Amino acid sequence: MDPNLFDQAFSVRPGEELDTAKLETYLLAQLPDSSGPLTVEQFPGGYSNLTYLLRIGQRELVLRRPPFGRKIKTAHDMGREYHILSNLEKVYAHVPRPLAFCEDEDVIGAPFYIMERIQGVVLRAKPSKDLNLSPGNMRNLSEAFIDNLAAIHTLDYKAAGLGELGKPEGYVERQIKGWTKRYYDAQTDEIPQIEAAAEWLAENMPPESGAALIHNDYKYDNLILDPHDLSNILGVLDWEMATIGDPLMDLGTTLGFWVDPDDPQELKDLAFGITSISGNYTRMQLVNRYAERTGLDLSQVLFYYVYALFKIAVIVQQIYARYKAGHSQDERFARMIDVVRVMGYVSNRALELGRINHLSMV
Numbered sequence: 001m002d003p004n005l006f007d008q009a010f011s012v013r014p015g016e017e018l019d020t021a022k023l024e025t026y027l028l029a030q031l032p033d034s035s036g037p038l039t040v041e042q043f044p045g046g047y048s049n050l051t052y053l054l055r056i057g058q059r060e061l062v063l064r065r066p067p068f069g070r071k072i073k074t075a076h077d078m079g080r081e082y083h084i085l086s087n088l089e090k091v092y093a094h095v096p097r098p099l100a101f102c103e104d105e106d107v108i109g110a111p112f113y114i115m116e117r118i119q120g121v122v123l124r125a126k127p128s129k130d131l132n133l134s135p136g137n138m139r140n141l142s143e144a145f146i147d148n149l150a151a152i153h154t155l156d157y158k159a160a161g162l163g164e165l166g167k168p169e170g171y172v173e174r175q176i177k178g179w180t181k182r183y184y185d186a187q188t189d190e191i192p193q194i195e196a197a198a199e200w201l202a203e204n205m206p207p208e209s210g211a212a213l214i215h216n217d218y219k220y221d222n223l224i225l226d227p228h229d230l231s232n233i234l235g236v237l238d239w240e241m242a243t244i245g246d247p248l249m250d251l252g253t254t255l256g257f258w259v260d261p262d263d264p265q266e267l268k269d270l271a272f273g274i275t276s277i278s279g280n281y282t283r284m285q286l287v288n289r290y291a292e293r294t295g296l297d298l299s300q301v302l303f304y305y306v307y308a309l310f311k312i313a314v315i316v317q318q319i320y321a322r323y324k325a326g327h328s329q330d331e332r333f334a335r336m337i338d339v340v341r342v343m344g345y346v347s348n349r350a351l352e353l354g355r356i357n358h359l360s361m362v
Contacts, residue, residue, distance in 0.1 A: 007122035007224070009041035009053035015329045016042065016050055016068060018108045023063075026107050027056055027114070030100045034059050044124070048315075049081075049240050053117065062096065064240075065112040069327030077240075079103065082113040084162065084239045088213075091160040092152070094235050118235040120224035125271040131227070135279030140231035142281040143289065148233050149218050149254060150293035153247040157213040166243030168211030175249060176201045176307070183314045186321040189337055193344030197310045200351060206300040214250035216241035219257040220273045248304050251290055255283050255301075255356065256308025264349065264360050266342045284357045305356040306347045313343035 012018070024038035035057040043051040050068075054061040064078065082101040089095050101113040127133065157163060167174075180198045215222075217238050226232035259268055260283055261276045268276060281289065283305070291298045316339045323333035349359050 006119055006227070007043065007124075009043050012040060012042045012052070013330060018052065018063075018065075022107045023054075024056065026102060026104075027054070027061075027100075030102075030114070031056075031059075031061075048319075049078075049238070054114070060117040061099065062115050062117050063112055064115070065108060065110050067322075067328070068109075069322065078111040078113050081240045084165070084242050085115065087161040088155075088239070091155050091157075094148070094233055095239070096235055096237070118224045120234045121227045121230065122224055122237075123220040123230075123274055125221075125273055127274060131230070133230075133274065133277060133279075137230050138274075138277060138279030139281070141225070142275075142279070142286070144231040144233055145220070145223070146254075146281065146286045146289050147293060148223075148236070149215075149251065150290055152215060152218075152236075153212040153250065153294060155213050157244060160213075162213060162244065165213070166245055168208070168244050168246065170208075171211075171245040172205050172208050172249060175245075175311075176205060179311050179314045183310075183317055186314070186318045188317070188321055188324055189340075191341055191344050193348045194310065194313055194340065197306055197313075197344065197347040197351070201303070201307055201310060204303055206303055208246050209248045209296050210246065211244055212247040212250070214243060214245050214247055215239065216243065216250060216253055218250065218254045220275065247294070248296060248298070248300075249307065251287070251298075252301075252304025252308040253311065254308075255286065255305050256312050258283050258286065260357060260359075262358055262360050264346060267346050267359075270339060270342060282357060287356075301356055302350060302354065306350055309343045309347040309350070313340045313347075316340050316343070 018040055020038050020040055024036055027034060027038065028036065039055045041053045043053060048067060050065050052063040054063055064081065066078065079101060082098050085095055085098040089097060096115040096118050099114045099116060103111050105111065121131065157165070180202065183194065183198065215236065222236060222238045223233055224235035224237065226234055257272045259272055259276045263276070287298050287301050316336050319333055320336035320340065322328050323330065323336065346359065350356055353359065
């Protein structure tokens with residue numbers, strides 16, 4: 001197996017360094033079968049919780065911690081994420097094994113947890129040229145991708161001890177109200193199309209479709225894939241926003257990150273991933289296959305897609321506001337406001353046409 005195909009970590013970004021001496025002492029105490037010295041690198045993906053690759057002796061581990069300069073709320077609660085992984089592995093095989101959780105902020109300046117590293121491919125926006133991304137392979141991957149989301153939504157979360165993770169009753173309404181409030185709390189620029197999307201969502205909420213364990217960030221670059229067979233999903237990462245809620249809202253979030261070949265150029269330029277290369281399912285093909293696998297009614301899919309675009313806009317707006325306030329030095333954040341504008345444009349385009357596909361056509 002070619003190690004160059006695996007997801008690569010790089011030097012830690014300036015301002016996001018860890019205290020390696022304290023961390024090494026902690027690891028040697030918690031994992032007595034490990035031995036130093038400790039080296040730390042950082043994975044490039046992600047704009048929320050930070051992910052580091054730890055090498056201690058011959059062992060490879062992954063550390064997750066909240067972003068710098070951010071108060072720890074639900075989405076950055078390391079204890080919650082560790083709890084999810086610890087219980088989820090009882091009913092679902094495709095999660096990394098959690099190893100230790102640390103609440104002591106004296107170690108690295110914030111709570112964090114350690115998990116095993118699953119060796120495999122993570123499909124970033126610029127994947128390795130050595131990967132076989134043929135149309136046939138991409139079709140098989142996109143099928144496995146949506147089938148796995150349907151499988152997550154049918155897990156017995158109560159048997160896994162995750163029944164108290166969220167409050168499914170009223171989930172749709174809470175999400176629309178909550179994300180709308182978060183947008184205005186973080187607003188830095190006037191973007192009328194985002195405000196129009198928020199108003200439309202508030203006026204067009206469908207009945208809830210049921211309750212399920214939902215991931216809330218399910219996309220290609222949160223999967224670890226077998227390099228010999230990309231349709232073999234080895235692991236699902238980044239459960240920080242998982243909860244119990246409406247599964248169609250989760251499907252919508254996934255659709256929000258899925259770019260079709262005939263989408264507006266502004267959306268394709270964001271390079272969310274490689275979903276638009278030949279062979280991938282389109283958004284509507286994903287919807288139809290998901291409906292076949294779950295039996296759920298997708299007649300209101302426009303609502304879930306617009307919700308996803310709006311939610312992405314809010315998340316990006318929050319990141320941009322944090323950067324503009326000087327809480328992050330990460331230069332990736334400097335042009336985030338442009339992403340918010342694109343989400344506004346695409347959401348209004350979908351509403352204008354009354355569909356989630358062929359958004360460049362009249």
